[in-house]
Amino acid sequence: MDFENEKNNLENNNDKDLTNKKIIDEEEKRKQRLFEIEKKLGRHNNEKELKNKRNNKIMKYFALATNMVYILALPILIMLGFYLLLKKYLFKTDQPLVLIIFLLIGAISGYWSLIKQVNNIK
Structure with a gap:
């Protein structure tokens, strides 16, 4: 019984870790896309300043x-x-x-x- 509970807990933790990683990855991708769009608009263009x-x-x-x-x-x-x-x-x-x-x-x-x-x- 204890082993089964521990196994279930580990699986739940792994699932939570995977979902957290997916959320973080999606957030990073969204930030990267937003940065690219802003760069096209000229907000992050350091070349013009230089x-x-x-x-x-x-x-x-x-x-x-x-x-x-x-x-x-x-x-x-x-x-x-x-x-x-x-x-x-x-x-x-x-x-x-x-x-x-x-x-x-x-x-x-x-x-x-x-x-x-x-x-x-x-």
Whole structure:
């Protein structure tokens, strides 16, 4: 009698385990199908996010590359204009050493601002 009861209990437990496994498998399949449908709708599409992030970074570098001429030339032109004003109102003769110093200061400040902008891109 005891053996028969134990056998029946084991069979019932096995049946419950099998039904639980079937329910879990069906649940997993349903979740997978739902995920596939949402992916087709574009809710779980990481490729677009990666592509947008890549394009955004490329556009930042492209904008910097197009502005590079202005970033480098503007300080040099400002220093040249400052030299011409000094030459007209302060100096009596040409001062080529002052011109070279001003142009070097303009070039260094232009490169400095370019390096700062490149480092700020993330």
